[in-house]
Amino acid sequence: QVQLVESGGGLAQVGGSLRLSCAASGRTSSMYTMGWFRQAPGSAREFVAAINWNGDNTGYADSVKGRFTISRDNAKNTQSLQLNSLKPEDTAVYYCAARGTYLGISYSATGYNYWGQGTQVTVSS
Numbered sequence: 001q002v003q004l005v006e007s008g009g010g011l012a013q014v015g016g017s018l019r020l021s022c023a024a025s026g027r028t029s030s031m032y033t034m035g036w037f038r039q040a041p042g043s044a045r046e047f048v049a050a051i052n053w054n055g056d057n058t059g060y061a062d063s064v065k066g067r068f069t070i071s072r073d074n075a076k077n078t079q080s081l082q083l084n085s086l087k088p089e090d091t092a093v094y095y096c097a098a099r100g101t102y103l104g105i106s107y108s109a110t111g112y113n114y115w116g117q118g119t120q121v122t123v124s125s
Contacts, residue, residue: 001026001114002024002025002026002028002029002032002098002113002114003024003025003026003114004022004023004024004096004097004098004114004115004116005022005023005025005096005116005117006020006021006022006094006095006096006116006117006118006119007020007021007022007023007119008020008021008080008119009094009119009120009121010120010121010122011122011123011124012083012086012121012122012123012124013086013123013124013125014086014087014088014123014124014125015085015086016086016123017082017083017084017085017086018083018086018121019080019081019082019083020036020080020081020083020094020096020119020121021078021079021080021081022034022036022078022079022080022081022096022116023077023078024077024078024079024096024098025077028101029077029098030053030074030077031053031101031102032053032098032099032100032101032103032114033050033051033052033053033098033099033100033102033103033104033105033106034050034051034070034072034079034096034097034098035047035048035049035050035051035096035097035098035099035105035106035112036048036049036050036070036081036094036095036096036097037094037095037097037109037112038090038092038093038094038095038121039092039093039095039118040089040091040092040093043092045095045109046061047061047107047108047109048060048061048064048068048081048094049061049064049068049069049070049081050070050105050106050107051070051071051072051079051105052104052105053074053101053102054074055071055072055074057104057105058070058105059105059107061107063089064083064090067083067084067085067086068081068082068083068084069081069082069084070082079096081094083121086121086123087123088123088124088125089123090121090123091121091122091123092120092121093118093119093120093121094118094119094120094121095115095116095117095118096115096116097109097112097114097115097116098112098113098114099111099112099113099114100113
């Protein structure tokens with residue numbers, strides 16, 4: 001079992017930055033591939049970024065490539081998502097997710113077994 005708790009959401013202006021963090025608890029959490037998804041009102045949950053268990057493989061949605069950066073610190077059981085050059089369309093609830101030990105990146109929400117409660121990101125113009 002892995003428990004995930006997000007933090008760091010909030011309000012930012014267009015072109016601004018935010019940093020989201022996800023703290024994972026559980027004996028084998030450092031072996032899990034981690035991801036971020038987001039969901040805007042009235043929309044489906046969509047993939048944002050993912051990082052494999054040791055950090056040597058990452059994936060991004062085209063809409064955030066070059067603006068968002070995912071990273072992890074296995075010693076601290078945390079992963080982070082740096083959001084730069086924010087746009088109004090980045091407004092959503094952002095969810096941290098994890099999938100099984102040593103699995104590769106998945107771009108689908110169905111590929112993840114564990115989810116955090118979500119943190120709101122609002123970008124104002």
